[in-house]
Amino acid sequence: MEKKFVKIKKYVTVSVIFLGALATLTACSSGSKESKKTEHSSSSQSTKSKGSLPSSSSQSSSISTSSSSTSQYEVANxxxxxxxxxxxxxxxxxxxxxxxxxxxxxxxxxxxxxxxxxxxxxxxxxxxxxxxxxxxxxxxxxxxxxxxxxxxxxxxxxxxxxxxxxxxxxxxxxxxxxxxxxxxxxxxxxxxxxxxxxxxx
Known part of the structure; x- marks a missing residue:
């Protein structure tokens, strides 16, 4: 009877350890997914914000267009x-x-x-x-x-x-x-x- 009790105790202890390890692994896996989601989200936001900003060449192009449009007539020679x-x-x-x-x-x-x-x-x-x-x-x-x-x-x-x-x-x-x-x-x-x-x- 005492031997059976010791075996049950060992089984319960192992089960508790196993369940604890499993919970830790699940949490880690979930955290890793969240981290990847966050990384992906911030990366796509960064890409979006880059896309929304005009490049320096397009900015200079628009400046030159506006400056040429302000010249409404030919200057005398x-x-x-x-x-x-x-x-x-x-x-x-x-x-x-x-x-x-x-x-x-x-x-x-x-x-x-x-x-x-x-x-x-x-x-x-x-x-x-x-x-x-x-x-x-x-x-x-x-x-x-x-x-x-x-x-x-x-x-x-x-x-x-x-x-x-x-x-x-x-x-x-x-x-x-x-x-x-x-x-x-x-x-x-x-x-x-x-x-x-x-x-x-």
């Missing part, structure tokens, strides 16, 4: 203008207050279908381009300053009050010289588009 090629001036020009509007088309300044002037004899003088603005044999002046350039004034008290960050031109009378940049900046025209459709046409 002073060398071409001096050589008699006025195509870079082509487009619609307007004064800052909107009171004056003109279209430049291959050297013709069109204020309306009835009133036009033709640029003639351009030359570089005092840092800007000066030319004639001819209409039926009558001459006026044409003054053009490219973006980021201003005339050099003989009188040191005079300053350029136009928007020098942009191309601009003015039609001048006989008694107006370079001082128009200082005394009458509102008379200057600035390019607003490449459209060469004549005003009032």
């Amino acid at each position: 002073s060398s071409q203008i001096l050589a008699g090629n006025y195509s870079s001036l082509n487009g619609t020009w307007q004064t800052t207050d909107g009171s004056g509007k003109a279209v430049l088309k291959n050297g013709t300044i069109i204020f309306s279908s009835e009133y036009q002037r033709v640029i003639s004899g351009p030359q570089s003088k005092n840092g800007i381009i000066i030319a004639g603005a001819v209409n039926l044999g009558k001459y006026m002046g044409f003054m053009f300053a490219a973006a980021n350039s201003s005339p050099t004034f003989a009188n040191s008290s005079q300053t350029d009050k136009t928007d020098r960050t942009k191309d601009r031109f003015a039609i001048t009378s006989d008694d107006e010289g370079l001082e128009i940049f200082d005394t009458n900046p509102m008379s200057f025209f600035y390019k607003i588009s490449n459209d060469t459709t004549s005003p009032n046409s």
Whole structure:
């Protein structure tokens, strides 16, 4: 009877040890699966977040696209203008207050279908381009300053009050010289588009 009891006791002890080991293995296996799940989840999240971020090349591409779209018209080419090629001036020009509007088309300044002037004899003088603005044999002046350039004034008290960050031109009378940049900046025209459709046409 005592021997039987010892055997039962041993059997129970072994069973308890076996069950304990089994429980430990199950927990380890489950923990390993959870760990793998977590790893897989964080890996896929990392992949997703990488996918959602644009690459540096696509970012630079979008920057260059937006910067090119901000350039709404062609910038004037002073060398071409001096050589008699006025195509870079082509487009619609307007004064800052909107009171004056003109279209430049291959050297013709069109204020309306009835009133036009033709640029003639351009030359570089005092840092800007000066030319004639001819209409039926009558001459006026044409003054053009490219973006980021201003005339050099003989009188040191005079300053350029136009928007020098942009191309601009003015039609001048006989008694107006370079001082128009200082005394009458509102008379200057600035390019607003490449459209060469004549005003009032």
